[in-house]
Amino acid sequence: GDSVTQMEGPVTLSEEAFLTINCTYTATGYPSLFWYVQYPGEGLQLLLKATKADDKGSNKGFEATYRKETTSFHLEKGSVQVSDSAVYFCALSDLANFNKFYFGSGTKLNVKP
Amino acid sequence: DTGVSQNPRHKITKRGQNVTFRCDPISEHNRLYWYRQTLGQGPEFLTYFQNEAQLEKSRLLSDRFSAERPKGSFSTLEIQRTEQGDSAMYLCASPWDGSPPNEQFFGPGTRLTVL
Numbered sequence: 001g002d003s004v005t006q007m008e009g010p011v012t013l014s015e016e017a018f019l020t021i022n023c024t025y026t027a028t029g030y031p032s033l034f035w036y037v038q039y040p041g042e043g044l045q046l047l048l049k050a051t052k053a054d055d056k057g058s059n060k061g062f063e064a065t066y067r068k069e070t071t072s073f074h075l076e077k078g079s080v081q082v083s084d085s086a087v088y089f090c091a092l093s094d095l096a097n098f099n100k101f102y103f104g105s106g107t108k109l110n111v112k113p
Numbered sequence: 114d115t116g117v118s119q120n121p122r123h124k125i126t127k128r129g130q131n132v133t134f135r136c137d138p139i140s141e142h143n144r145l146y147w148y149r150q151t152l153g154q155g156p157e158f159l160t161y162f163q164n165e166a167q168l169e170k171s172r173l174l175s176d177r178f179s180a181e182r183p184k185g186s187f188s189t190l191e192i193q194r195t196e197q198g199d200s201a202m203y204l205c206a207s208p209w210d211g212s213p214p215n216e217q218f219f220g221p222g223t224r225l226t227v228l
Binding site for chain 1: 144146148153154155156157158161163168169204206213215216217218219220221222
């Protein structure tokens with residue numbers, strides 16, 4: 001079945017550091033891949049997405065590239081800010097499975113000034 | 114604001130009581146999903162509606178759980194005879210009219226605490 005595995009946290013970085021959060025997936029079909037972010041006390045927000053192999057999703061300085069050969073969708077940001085502190089979830093959906101989402105367990109990011 | 118509202122936002126109940134949650138997606142898209150998120154975990158799929166029809170239910174959805182979408186707009190999720198293990202955040206999600214079919218926008222959730 002479909003599943004998502006992402007690196008465990010928490011990840012603690014200083015402001016302006018480089019961020020990578022690893023995400024790998026298993027899927028039987030041709031999934032779309034997503035990163036969602038959950039800020040403290042708030043709901044899930046779509047951060048970026050990619051719908052096919054080699055697509056790059058980007059938003060707010062974050063990027064992730066859909067790598068079919070390595071079944072990965074790692075999240076990166078060149079210079080994090082304190083305001084990026086949140087929990088990040090990698091997810092996939094597949095039209096063959098009613099587009100329901102499979103989420104990773106989340107990675108908490110703490111950015112210190 | 115994702116355009117999906119959920120009520121109540123918080124619910125505290127005693128074990129054995131019944132609870133009902135409501136989800137109102139603004140766009141009344143034909144697809145609507147329910148997920149459950151426990152502490153420290155990602156959301157897990159519970160059930161899916163296309164219009165009024167409940168097309169898929171997760172094995173997580175025991176016979177104490179029932180979901181409806183009577184007019185293809187709002188949806189309700191009821192838990193009967195609640196147990197402490199039901200304590201979680203219950204999330205509703207739906208696409209927006211005009212958004213790609215694989216995108217889902219999540220409501221703020223209903224946090225259930227079973228004492």
